[in-house]
Amino acid sequence: MPWEKTYQDADVLDAAMRAFWEHGYQGTSMADLVKATGLNRGSLYAGFKDKRSLYISTLEHYDTVYRVAFLNQLRDMNDPKAAILAAFSAIETGNEDLPGGCLMVNSTLEVAPHDPEIAALVEASIGQVECFFRECLQRADKQGGLAPGLRPDDTAKVLLGMMVGLLVITRTSPQSPAVAPILQQVREILA
Numbered sequence: 252m253p254w255e256k257t258y259q260d261a262d263v264l265d266a267a268m269r270a271f272w273e274h275g276y277q278g279t280s281m282a283d284l285v286k287a288t289g290l291n292r293g294s295l296y297a298g299f300k301d302k303r304s305l306y307i308s309t310l311e312h313y314d315t316v317y318r319v320a321f322l323n324q325l326r327d328m329n330d331p332k333a334a335i336l337a338a339f340s341a342i343e344t345g346n347e348d349l350p351g352g353c354l355m356v357n358s359t360l361e362v363a364p365h366d367p368e369i370a371a372l373v374e375a376s377i378g379q380v381e382c383f384f385r386e387c388l389q390r391a392d393k394q395g396g397l398a399p400g401l402r403p404d405d406t407a408k409v410l411l412g413m414m415v416g417l418l419v420i421t422r423t424s425p426q427s428p429a430v431a432p433i434l435q436q437v438r439e440i441l442a
Contacts, residue, residue, distance in 0.1 A: 268309035331387035352422025
């Protein structure tokens with residue numbers, strides 16, 4: 252009798268994503284994934300081939316559900332500088348239902364240096380965040396809202412670096428005294 256899928260991919264990917272996000276790739280065993288998803292090993296292997304393939308699928312799921320949806324929501328804001336500040340504020344306030352930090356940034360540190368396919372996926376996702384910053388800064392510049400000499404391309408890279416740093420810091424220490432000065436610097440850049 253052929254194997255039939257009896258689950259929704261999005262539900263399984265969300266559960267697996269949260270396990271990987273909380274414990275990292277190396278720290279998440281197949282037993283952890285079985286527990287998190289409610290599926291047995293056979294179903295996980297039949298649906299996703301192996302742990303690495305499931306991880307890649309969860310990264311793609313995370314990117315679509317969290318990064319793309321969130322940035323699209325911010326793009327709809329009339330004030331592009333407020334959109335950038337909202338992206339940083341979301342890191343500061345966090346979400347109690349989700350593990351800290353960013354799954355993509357965590358993957359950059361843990362897995363990407365050893366896996367070119369995952370590195371490319373992570374780089375593309377993080378590159379889209381830089382693109383979001385650049386687009387907002389270009390809009391602000393057209394509206395006359397950027398300080399003279401502030402170049403959108405370079406500033407987008409600086410903001411991305413600050414965001415990645417903030418995500419790493421808040422992953423390990425959400426109440427770090429470094430958070431407030433980083434956010435203040437972002438506000439000063441955008442003043």
